[in-house]
Amino acid sequence: MKIFQRFEVWLLIVLSAVAMMGVFKPFSKPEAEGQLSNATPANESTKAAPLVHRLTLVRDFGNARLDVDVRLTNKHAKKLQLVAPTVKLMAGKDRQIPDFFLPVEPPPEIPAKTTADVHLRFWLEKGDLAGKLTLQFDGESVDLKSDKPFDLGQVKNAEPKVLGAGDW
Numbered sequence: 709m710k711i712f713q714r715f716e717v718w719l720l721i722v723l724s725a726v727a728m729m730g731v732f733k734p735f736s737k738p739e740a741e742g743q744l745s746n747a748t749p750a751n752e753s754t755k756a757a758p759l760v761h762r763l764t765l766v767r768d769f770g771n772a773r774l775d776v777d778v779r780l781t782n783k784h785a786k787k788l789q790l791v792a793p794t795v796k797l798m799a800g801k802d803r804q805i806p807d808f809f810l811p812v813e814p815p816p817e818i819p820a821k822t823t824a825d826v827h828l829r830f831w832l833e834k835g836d837l838a839g840k841l842t843l844q845f846d847g848e849s850v851d852l853k854s855d856k857p858f859d860l861g862q863v864k865n866a867e868p869k870v871l872g873a874g875d876w
Contacts, residue, residue: 760843760850760873761825765832767863772837773808775868776828776852780845782818788846790816790826796844797828797852799836806831834860 711717764775774797782788797805808829809815816826828843837860841853851874858876863869 760852763852763871763873763876765863765869765871767860767865767867767869769865770834770860772832772834772860772863774805774830774832774841774852776830776843777825778828778843778850779823779825780818781823782820783846785820787817787819790818790828790845794845795828797830798842798844799832800839803836805836805841 759779760776761779762775762777764777766773766775776797780790780795788794791807792804799805807815808831816828818824818826837853837858839853839857840851840855842849842851853876854874
């Protein structure tokens with residue numbers, strides 16, 4: 709039997725190869741095109757200091773997760789992963805707040821020479837809310853919380869509370 713002389717067999721082989729290339733082809737990412745969708749090229753007129761758009765505090769019994777939506781500028785020639793020591797949240801002057809991450813989410817990145825809106829997460833203990841919180845990025849810093857103590861008990865458990873930068 710001459711199976712490879714049949715037209716239908718060759719058609720199935722070609723269609724299978726095309727389908728396998730579509731499955732195994734790496735998914736195209738916006739980073740491969742040069743920029744993220746929310747990133748803009750950085751130039752000299754772009755303000756380098758972080759601009760905080762939104763702070764969200766979610767209480768988890770005695771602890772809390774702080775979500776920070778911020779605009780950051782990468783002045784370097786390579787992309788930056790926004791993890792410590794590149795981005796740090798400091799409680800007072802001596803304690804670095806740990807990042808909050810999910811294993812299935814990659815850390816946020818900023819492509820080279822761009823400005824982008826990013827979503828950062830940090831895991832706060834109750835004592836971290838007693839003083840000032842400062843976000844540090846690439847030599848710049850912005851105060852997220854004032855020196856006055858914040859009572860975590862006034863936030864309902866697992867209910868997000870939107871806060872303004874510096875006034876809580």
